[in-house]
Amino acid sequence: MAQTIDYGNLMHDAMRGLIREVMSRVARDGLPGNHHFFITVDTTHPEMEMANWLRDRYPSEITLVIQNWFDNLKVDQSGFAITLNFGNAPEPLYIPLDAISTFVDPSVEFGLRFELHAEGDEDDEDDEEAPMMEAEPEDEAPKSGEVVSLDKFRK
Template identity: 45%
Template sequence: MVDDLIRYDVLVQDALRGVVRKVMREVADGGLPGEHHFYIAFDTTAPGVRMSSRLRQQHPEEMTVVLQHQFWDLSVTEHTFEVGLSFGGVPERLLVPFASVKGFFDPSVQFGLQFDPANNSPEAQKPTGPTAVPSLAAAAVQPPAQDDDAGDADDDDEAATPPAATEGAEVVSLDAFRKKP
């Protein structure tokens, strides 16, 4: 197999992170349009993530936040977004590098992206041999299956606690966070 010296997997993830960045900038400038709202999962151990020690203790590896009704002071730069949210009634400020984002989902239009943060590390960007297709779900995302036992989204924009991690990485379904029609 031929080595991918161009690293298309990294380029595709960077381009799709640009979609998230552009959407976040538009929301920072004009607010959330219509029924749009976002679930954003990120790696809390990634370089540049700023959050309180209380939140870091509660979410030592990954955290999902909801931007819907109660968030404030959203600011977006080329590499990060910063936002104020309330967690258990306590206001907090988060700084999240786009490189740490693992997932972005807008349930109002069934649009989601899934990223592999490991592909953003300096080591991962060095060509090492054959690479797999990046684990992304783009505009062709299938709507999550309806599950009558799934919980509703929390309108307080608190962090959604993913199920306890088992050995290795785990994909968490966003079905539990969807509002039922």
């Protein structure tokens, strides 16, 4: 029996469930109103599926924009499949929920940020009890080839 309650992982599971539910509703009903998503994904995740040329271009992470055009959105217990347009080339992707590091809907200033740990990473006990998620949009400086600050998209 565990000696402590792992609140960090429980919160992560709950927030990934929220993302799963949002994506399920979008798959069923489409994006309502001005909603759109910026989703940053760890491209090294073993269950991440993407074209080799995309993986070569984004070897560690990619920020996906789900807004005007997407197709074939299907959600399962572990993640979602979607086809997105990259330079007028539709590309199918599979995004595991536990590969997501940020999920942002700037239309309502909502965001989640997860700390991803590679399997086998050993955290000391203090880190295990610390919250590992923030429920707010990212304000960090953009990295080359990624989505810029959300301030440009706010009205």
